[in-house]
Amino acid sequence: MSLLRLPRAAPALRRSYATAAASVAEASGVKVAGIENGSRSGTTTVTVAVKAGARYETTPGVAHVLKNFAFKSTASGSALRTARETELYGGLLSAGLSREHLFLTAEFLRGDEAHFLSLLASVLSSTQFLAHEYSELVLPTVQGDALAAAADPVTAALDAAHAVAFRRGLGNSLFAAEHTPVSLDAVKSYAQAAFAKSNIAVLGQGISTEALAAAVESAFGAGSPSAASSLSTTASTYYGGEARLPLDTHANPAAQPTLVIAYGQAGAATPELQVLANVLGGESALKWAPGQTLLSLAASKTPGASARAVLTPYSDASLLSVVVQAPTNEAVRAVATDVAAAIKAAASGVKEEQLKSAVAKAKFTQATALETTGSLVAAATPALFAGSIPASNASFSALDGVSSSAVSKAAQALFSAKPTVVAAGNTHVLPYADELGL
Helix, strand or coil: CCCCCCCCCCCECCHHHHHCCECEEEECCEEEEEECCCCCCCEEEEEEEECCCHHHCCCCCHHHHHHHCCCCCECCECHHHHHHHHHHCCCEEEEEECCCCEEEEEEEECCCHHHHHHHHHHHHHHECCCHHHHHHHHHHHHHHHHHHHHHCHHHHHHHHHHHHHHCCHHHCCCCCCCCCCCCHHHHHHHHHHHCEHHHEEEEEECCCHHHHHHHHHHHHCCCCCECCCCCCCCCCCCCCEEEEEECCCCCCCCCCCEEEEEEEEECCCCHHHHHHHHHHCCCCCCCCCCCCCHHHHHHCCCCCCEEEEEEEECCCEEEEEEEEECCCHHHHHHHHHHHHHHHHHHHHCCCHHHHHHHHHHHHHHHHHCCCEHHHHHHHHHHHHHHCCECCCCCCHHHHHCCCHHHHHHHHHHHHCCCCEEEEEECCCCCCCCHHHCC
16 A cells, blocks of 8 residues: 555565564654664665554544555655655655554665654654645545455455454454545544654664664654554454455456455464464465365365465454455355365364474464565564564464464364354355354
């Protein structure tokens, strides 16, 4: 969800990080952590993470609109000036939104951190929220994002699954909707509440914590932005239920019918849940060969079908989703029957060979998640707000300690709850939860 992308590829983080923890400091009331990529890296990436994701919204869709106001006119200059100066520095700016955080990212040549930290600070402290930018630039982008999400059955189904699973808070949509318009005054109020130092953390790659802290201290300074936030959210509760999303595949031939089966729980994702997600699996290790995990085998019976497990962890909850797709609605229904059987099989027992493979895959997933900007930010931000970023292999021992009986027990507890089932396609054909025995 980039707002301004100037043509240069995002740098990948080197594997050397996978063995070292990052130190966390505090500068101008903001938590700061820098991760050095090694002397061969000539670029730096800085991300300002704000606890202003969709779950904190005071008005439906306001977080989405605020994300798209990033890098517009500030007290330091217009959006055009920001773009031109970024081009002169050879940099790249982007903004992103999750259910818990708003992300503002600057990528640039090493040594230019003073300029780009000042730019990021100005976005937080002095965005002008001009009416003409709102109507001419922000709203069209917001509407385009929403239309693209609605046209993608996986995005639409997962967004609906969160609403069914958690209702409010984590159930809030990532996208603003036409039937719930967001006023400019609502965006201003949300920004004022969100852009507070208590709500902000800064993560850098290709820069030391000391150098980043010095740049943050200079850029943020006293009173820029304010010290305290007034945003709050309720503790997450999992409910479960069903939603049906009609999908016209004739108007959009690239969109495949989709079924999402999800289960949630309170609390952060445990090692057992991480292993369970990989026991279910669905992604083959070889592109042109079927995988051997439970979901891979379930999908392999139907040509063109796929089924994969997606574990989405949050600060106070977790959602384990299985995404099923196939060329036709009838095929999705057939695959979903086998997927339901695979879910029950995981709860009834996990073989040692399955456990060994799943633990290794969970370790690999954790290690590789720290190698690119987006995945590193998503993985490290919660730890940064908590005050420490452990080494990427710190949790390997916990994964090694997971037993097959513990995974089966976790599966039984998770799958005993009411399922969340979202069908996107021909809702007259796609199955309901009880038709799958869930």
